[in-house]
Amino acid sequence: MPFSTPIWLAPQSSKRPATPIEVNEEVDLVIVGAGFQGLSAAFHAVALGLKVRVIEAAQVGSGASGLNGGQVIPGLKYDPEWLLAHFGPERGEALARFAASTADAVFDLIDHHQLDVPRKRNGWIQAAHTQTASEMQAERHRQWVERGADVALLDARQIAEMTGTSGYVGGWLDRRAGIINPLAFVLELARLASDAGARIAENERVSGLRHETGLWVVSTQSGKAVRAKSVLVATNAYSDGLVPGLRQSLVPLHSFQIATAPLTAAQDAAILPGGHAISDSRRILVYYRKTADGRLAMGGRGRLGLPRSADDWAHIERAMRRVFPALEDTPIERRWYGRVAMTMNHLPHIHEPEPGLLMAAGCQGRGVGLMTALGPYLAHYVTTGDPAALPFPITPIRPIPFHAFRQIGVSAAIAWYRLLDSLER
Incomplete structure (x- = not known):
């Protein structure tokens, strides 16, 4: 059985980006990271007339954007009245409108540009x-x-x-919500952005940022460099030491997922008959859906370290059989995982530690809609410099105290929450 192999298939129309970094390349905007956020921002920035270079450390779709559960859910952790009370009437109202629009951003983009993305929007x-x-x-x-x-x-x-x-x-x-094939979506976003004029380089890890003679110099481990007026760091849960303090301001968690063998006709008729996306209300929740080829896919939080064997997915398998006892003997044919970024206040954070150096991080498990919807706002901000153009306020990077010990603390918290959840059954 494949180890850590996602269920999602690439669309037949997908093509790998093939625009290597040129010698003495100079652009308006460099985007580090080719996930939902980076590619959405790239597409919209090109539409605003900017010359854009996207640099991806691995391959498009190899990170969280291609590995998540494909649930497109609008909203934030907090509801509108909390946003109004916390941010004030003007900013709070803007945030509430933005939160309501995030699923629209995904499905409207797919429909308008006829992207080859399997999808279902029924809630x-x-x-x-x-x-x-x-x-x-x-x-x-x-x-x-x-x-x-x-x-x-x-x-x-x-x-x-x-x-x-x-x-x-x-x-x-x-x-307002629905489901998509997330790998197909990120690959189609890459094709859309590339066809519009964005240059996308894969397998180029950015190793340095420095400001020099009014421009940012973005250097890679391979020795290449691009000069740009602005830089958007769209690395989210895969942030490293490129921007001081950014990685330490986030809590990266692994989302482990499984997919069954194709369901029988009877199972398919009984389980999620309307094809809805589901997540439960537990502290350590599980989320699940059916795939286009008739499997049940379920995910939830897993170990913070890298998986070592199929046993690391056992807790998801137990949850699946708890929720659907009829699947007790149904084989698990796929196991995979991705990384998500959480913030301490459960809101996305936008930072600009230096003029022209921008970043947004913290998906809170709703990255498909949230990061896609942020793209045009970030592109607009790069062109105008107007903070009012952003749905979230720009805040300083605040590293989490004792961040080096987060794995111990988060593991303990997860164990405690699982115990509380088990007592509420």
């Missing part, structure tokens, strides 16, 4: 495993209904019918 369900979680969903529902969102509360009977399991007391359906 995401947040499944409540306790009455307390259900009451919190009722409050979230009230706030979004007041803003005209296409959402609904589900009772125990409705969610059992829509999921195919009886383990939930209720749920919340957000019909």
Whole structure:
């Protein structure tokens, strides 16, 4: 059985970017990282008339953008009234509108440009495993209904019918959401940006940034360099020491996923009959969906270190069989993982430690919509320099205290939360 092999297939139309860095290359904008954020920003920056170079350390799709669960979920961890209270009426309102738009950014881009991306937009369900979680969903529902969102509360009977399991007391359906093939989407974004004029180089790791005679010099480990007026570091959970303090300001977590063998006709009819995306309300949640070829794919948090064997996915397999006992004997045919970035306040962070050096990080598990939607805002900011053009305020980079010990602390927290979750069953 393949080890750490994702289920997602590349579209037939995809082509690898083939624009190596040139000698004495000079552009308006260098983007470090070719994930959803970097490629969305690149496409929109070219549309604004900028000359753009994207530099990817590995291959497009090899990071979190091509390895995630493909759930396109609008919103943030916080609901509109919290955003208004925390950021004030003007910024809070802008954030609430942005949060509502993130799924639209993905599906509108796919539809408008006819991207070859398998997709289904019929909603995401947040499944409540306790009455307390259900009451919190009722409050979230009230706030979004007041803003005209296409959402609904589900009772125990409705969610059992829509999921195919009886383990939930209720749920919340957000019909603005949906599912995609994430690998196809990031590869099609690369094709779209490349066709528009962005130059994308793969297998070039950026090793240095320095400001020299009014321009940024972006150097790579292979000895190449590009000069640019501005730089966007779009590395997110894969951030290293390129920007001082950035890596230490984030908590990188691994998201482990599995996919079953193709479901039988009876299983397919009973499990997620409407094809919705699901995540539950547990502290250490699981999320799941069906794939285009009729498998069940499920994911959740895994070990912080790199996986060593198939046993590192055992907790996801147990969760799958807890939720769907009928899959007890269904083989697991794929196991894979990717890295996601969390912030301490559970909000994306935008930084500009020096003029012309920009970065946005912190997906909080909603990176498909969030990072795609940020792209045009970041491109617009590069062209205007107006902070009001950004949905989130620009803040200083604040390294997490004792960041070197985060693995011990996060592992302990995950173990504790799993214990609490188990007691609430």
